[in-house]
Amino acid sequence: MSEHLTPTPDIRVALVDAAIRAAVLQLGVSDEQHDFVGRIIASLPDAEACAGSEPMAILLDGEPIGFYRIETHPRSIADMDFPRVTLGLRSFFIDTRWQGRGLGTRALVAAMHDLARRHPSARDVVLTVNLRNAPALALYRRAGFRETGGLYHGGRSGPQFVMLCALPV
Template sequence: MPATAAIRVVPVDDALRPKLLGLHVLPAQRGWVGAIADLLADVALCPGSEAMAILHDATAIGYYRIESTPHSVTGRDLELPSLGLRGFFIDAAWQGRGLGQLALQAMFADLARRHPWARQLALMVDRNNHAALRLYLRVGFSDRGELYHGGRSGPQHLLLRPLP
């Protein structure tokens, strides 16, 4: 994958929705993120949640969701004005090329532009999701050492990253 690969993140609109419906993760990863059809249906029901597409040039290669408060991630307020990140994934066919990291960097730039008030991004990651955990730590998230026990696939770590 050339270092110049154009990775962009954009809000999901009616034109993008059908393209996202073709995305999926590997069978072994299904416990960590739901099926894209369910993710899109759910976000439509939640005021304050924004569905985002990850594009490689014009091709949709991934998805995530930004929560305008950290409540649906952590179940409580945090000390700093915070956003939440949920459902982040790269399509199985595009994984392993470093695009997850490029997508997160594009996400941080987008958050700084469109949510300049936010000082922090919060997410939960399953304790056994080692690839995602390493990726998040590489891009500046840190582990608060808090384990949550309500996750579908076992205990989850709360990770926080400052937003500039």
């Protein structure tokens, strides 16, 4: 009996550009998740307008299935300084149609490798995650993020864990 191997989908990340911008704007999460992530219709233009922000698409076999933004000024993430060169990660999400398939962890791994390549002086990535957002907390832990012991209280939906992960060398 021969075993069928299912090809692993290709997960990559890329800066949002004109070629994929319209498709990225069609992405979204459930109404319950908006408290934690926000809406792409606001997040993408804000990332495009902010100096030091990089709007990023998560691609599955070349098609956008998610979004996040990178902040080169990590203080904007948790209102704190970091001892090593650190990048900020915010607004990370997988479109609701693609959730629950293990793509989030793979997307975070792809993002971390991309950041290590494009930002060679950076050593860590910081993010905040709402205390009530158990699925996101589990995802970030699976991807190697660890709580710093601090809480960020500036979020619109309540207290957030501050999490840090070293970039791959």
